[in-house]
Amino acid sequence: MGSIDKEVEVEIAPFVRIYKDGSVERLMGAPIVPPSSQDPETGVSSKDITISQNPPISARLYLPKLTEPTQQVLPILVYFHGGGFCIDSAFSLNETKYMNSLISQAKVVAISVEYRLAPEHLLPIAYEDCWAALQWVASHSIEKGINNKDPWISNYGDLGRLYIGGDSAGANIAHNILMRASTEALPGDVKIFGAYLTHPFFWGAEPVGSEYRVEREKQITYTLWAMVYPSAPGGIDNPMMNPVASGAPNLGGLGCSQLLVSVAEKDLLRDRGILYHKAVKESGWKGEVELIDVEGEGHAFHILNCETESAKNLIKRLASFLLK
Known part of the structure; x- marks a missing residue:
């Protein structure tokens, strides 16, 4: 039955x-969709690859349409999709459309990581998978780094311009990758140049801003975190969920030099994103941080429908950030 x-x-x-x-x-x-040798709308090519058999980590790789294929060296973006650590996929229709749009404008080689999802694979597994994927990308800098090098990264990627990015739970992952990169070297001593965090999934026990209006323990932010990471020390105030919690590592150590934080007016998580941006600015971090606040839109609006004017504008802003 x-x-x-x-x-x-x-x-x-x-x-x-x-x-x-x-x-x-x-x-x-x-729905899940296949990769495309050339997307009819954007000209972006994509393919699916296996990064690791054990643990099982795969990814969708993207390459923009190249005007002079033999000479172009492009920035690299390692991207982490959203979905509350428990739904969605690097292979989904929405993610693929969004990535095609972003990559056609930003002209980057991109790796969208298919990390394992909760509740079958509880956190910190997603963090570990995404760190392993980033290590795999960085290993392309070493002549004998790995056996399964990918020609798109080897031939077109510039590891001197390595970016990471993510939306919602993926932005949370990106933040935690940056914190790890501040204390743990990547293969070949590759550095993350920049990162974008769009509608980051952060929360905490103490309300900030408009959060005073919501009943906290019943919020999906609470119940979701408890489900995906039940063993998290400190619960909702674990630094991986609340980067400004008491005793959390200093944000001055963020492992990149350019940071873009994006929030949306109607998103429950908006005030957390603004607080995070402010905390980074005041942390003594030596990089450049920028905040985008989009009026009239809700959480992950640019992923759910990347055809709207607001979505196109945000994707254009993200692309220009990756062109730095």
């Missing part, structure tokens, strides 16, 4: 339903 007869253990709408037999049903997420 189908899931109608099964007993539900916990449901976190609109993300996942977990049954007592351990099975998981994902309640939302765009």
Whole structure:
């Protein structure tokens, strides 16, 4: 019989339903689509690759249309998709359309990481997968770094201009990668040049800004974090979720030199993103940080429909950041 007869253990709408037999049903997420040798709208090429068999990490790689293929060396973007650590995919329709749009304008080689999802794979697994993917990319700098080098990265990628980026949970991952990069070297001593964090998934026990108006323990931010990382020391105030929590590592150590934080007016997470931007500015960090605040839009609006005028404008801003 189908899931109608099964007993539900916990449901976190609109993300996942977990049954007592351990099975998981994902309640939302765009359909999976294949890569394209050349996207008809943007001319961007994509392909799917395996980064690691054990642990199983894969990715969708993107290459913009090149005017002079033999001479072009392009910045590299390692990207982490959103979805509350528990839904969506680097291979989904929304993510693929968004990446095609961004990459056609930014002219970067991009690696969209397919990290493992909770609740089957609880945090910190997603963080570890994304760090492993970044290490794999950086290993292209070493002559005998890895056996499974990818020709798009080897032939067109400039590891001197390495960016990371993410949306929502992916932006949370990007922040935590930056913190790790401040204390742990990447292969070949490759450095992350810049990072963008769009609508970052941060939260905390103490309300900030407009969060005073919401009942905190019932918020999806609470229940989702408890589900994806039940063993997190400090719970919702773990520094991986609340970078400004008491005792959190100093943000002055962020491992890049350019940072772009983007928030949206109607997003529940907006004030957290603004607080994070302010905290980075006041931390003594030596890089340049910029904030984009988009009026009239909600969470991940540019991913959910990248055809709107607001989405096109934000993607254009992100692309210009990657062209620095």
